[in-house]
Amino acid sequence: MDSTTMVLALALGNLALCAALFFFEHVDGRPAALSAWGWARQYQAAGWMLLAIGASGAMPEQLALPVAYALVFAGVTWEAGALWERAGRPRWRRVAAPLLGLAIAAFILCNLVDPIGLRALAASLILGAAYLAGAAALARGWRSASMLQRFLAVAGAVLALVVGARGVLVLAAPSGWGWMSNDMLRQLHGAALYLSALLGAFGWLLLGRERLQGELARLEVVDPVTDLPNRRGFFQALAPWMALARRPGQPTAIVLFDLDGFKRINDSYGHPAGDAVLAALADACKRQLRDSDLLGRLVGVEFAILLPRTGAQEALMVAERMRAAVEVQGVKTERALVKLTASFGVTTIRPEDSNVTLMARADAALRAAKAAGRNRVELAPAAAPLTLHEE
Numbered sequence: 001m002d003s004t005t006m007v008l009a010l011a012l013g014n015l016a017l018c019a020a021l022f023f024f025e026h027v028d029g030r031p032a033a034l035s036a037w038g039w040a041r042q043y044q045a046a047g048w049m050l051l052a053i054g055a056s057g058a059m060p061e062q063l064a065l066p067v068a069y070a071l072v073f074a075g076v077t078w079e080a081g082a083l084w085e086r087a088g089r090p091r092w093r094r095v096a097a098p099l100l101g102l103a104i105a106a107f108i109l110c111n112l113v114d115p116i117g118l119r120a121l122a123a124s125l126i127l128g129a130a131y132l133a134g135a136a137a138l139a140r141g142w143r144s145a146s147m148l149q150r151f152l153a154v155a156g157a158v159l160a161l162v163v164g165a166r167g168v169l170v171l172a173a174p175s176g177w178g179w180m181s182n183d184m185l186r187q188l189h190g191a192a193l194y195l196s197a198l199l200g201a202f203g204w205l206l207l208g209r210e211r212l213q214g215e216l217a218r219l220e221v222v223d224p225v226t227d228l229p230n231r232r233g234f235f236q237a238l239a240p241w242m243a244l245a246r247r248p249g250q251p252t253a254i255v256l257f258d259l260d261g262f263k264r265i266n267d268s269y270g271h272p273a274g275d276a277v278l279a280a281l282a283d284a285c286k287r288q289l290r291d292s293d294l295l296g297r298l299v300g301v302e303f304a305i306l307l308p309r310t311g312a313q314e315a316l317m318v319a320e321r322m323r324a325a326v327e328v329q330g331v332k333t334e335r336a337l338v339k340l341t342a343s344f345g346v347t348t349i350r351p352e353d354s355n356v357t358l359m360a361r362a363d364a365a366l367r368a369a370k371a372a373g374r375n376r377v378e379l380a381p382a383a384a385p386l387t388l389h390e391e
């Protein structure tokens with residue numbers, strides 16, 4: 001492929017990606033990383049297009065070339081920045097903007113001094129460095145990263161090295177190095193640029209999809225308002241402790257609690273304020289527990305706590321501590337400081353328990369606490385009540 005065809009392919013490829021990206025998740029408030037990536041692609045498309053125009057003679061090359069390269073550099077820098085944004089570094093612009101300015105100035109200087117060797121060196125080193133920065137962002141959190149993310153990090157780094165190597169070799173060995181002729185290296189360089197553009201685009205889209213799938217899977221077991229395990233998540237965590245209760249050993253306790261008179265919070269301050277109160281209370285309750293305990297939101301304003309290796313008396317103390325914590329915890333809403341109380345039912349898992357009988361017993365104790373005036377803790381009676389509610 002000659003260089004004009006290659007540049008045109010890069011230009012058109014990037015334009016097609018831009019068009020697809022324009023419609024991808026095109027909603028208000030799109031994520032910052034996606035928006036940075038969108039700009040990155042626009043800059044690159046414009047840059048490669050301008051290079052193709054300059055190479056075709058439709059515009060003086062000495063004018064087209066510096067502007068085109070500046071746009072391409074901005075594009076690859078912003079693309080790396082989008083990856084850092086995605087990796088949780090929203091301030092990447094502070095580093096990227098001055099570096100980009102320096103890179104463009106260095107490139108223009110090299111182009112003036114030696115428009116063949118030095119220019120190729122500067123261009124390939126700048127592009128290689130930007131691709132490498134993107135690969136480094138993908139490699140962050142390697143241990144917990146998905147296989148796709150790891151592959152993109154490694155492939156990105158290898159391509160970045162190929163892109164960077166070209167300029168070094170053009171300067172160090174203008175007529176090639178061993179069997180690696182200059183022409184072959186140029187072809188390799190073009191292929192690496194093209195693959196980087198393709199991998200960057202499809203990798204980005206697939207990473208977005210992977211993240212979305214992960215979030216959906218999380219929401220199956222996590223309540224989005226309080227960030228606590230939801231009913232399904234809580235019962236999943238409870239399962240091994242139910243099995244363990246059939247073997248001799250330390251008991252496991254369950255505390256069920258329900259906020260008192262929560263309806264008036266919604267009625268007085270609105271549902272969003274109610275959500276904020278729920279989230280703040282969930283946080284306060286979580287702080288009262290040990291790492292091995294588990295707080296979950298079962299339904300509405302009813303929560304459950306799993307207390308492994310805890311007997312009834314100790315569980316009563318935990319519930320009492322939690323009751324006092326809820327009572328003193330004021331939650332600031334826009335209009336007022338909201339104070340709440342909660343009622344608690346406590347029981348331990350018995351060998352013969354199923355989820356239904358266990359929860360029925362805890363629920364009966366909780367109802368008893370409500371009936372006795374609320375803001376109280378009740379221990380379930382020794383004999384299991386038979387009012388079951390389906391899980």
Ligand SMILES: Nc1nc2c(ncn2[C@@H]2O[C@H](COP(=O)(O)OP(=O)(O)OP(=O)(O)O)[C@@H](O)[C@H]2O)c(=O)[nH]1
Binds near residue numbers: 225272370
């Ligand atoms: N803001 C908000 N409110 C919720 C949510 N889930 C349930 N609620 C409300 O919480 C209230 C729970 O009402 P109940 O438990 O029946 O009664 P209560 O007013 O808390 O009074 P008690 O008899 O003491 O339980 C209802 O008004 C629900 O609409 C939620 O996720 N967010």
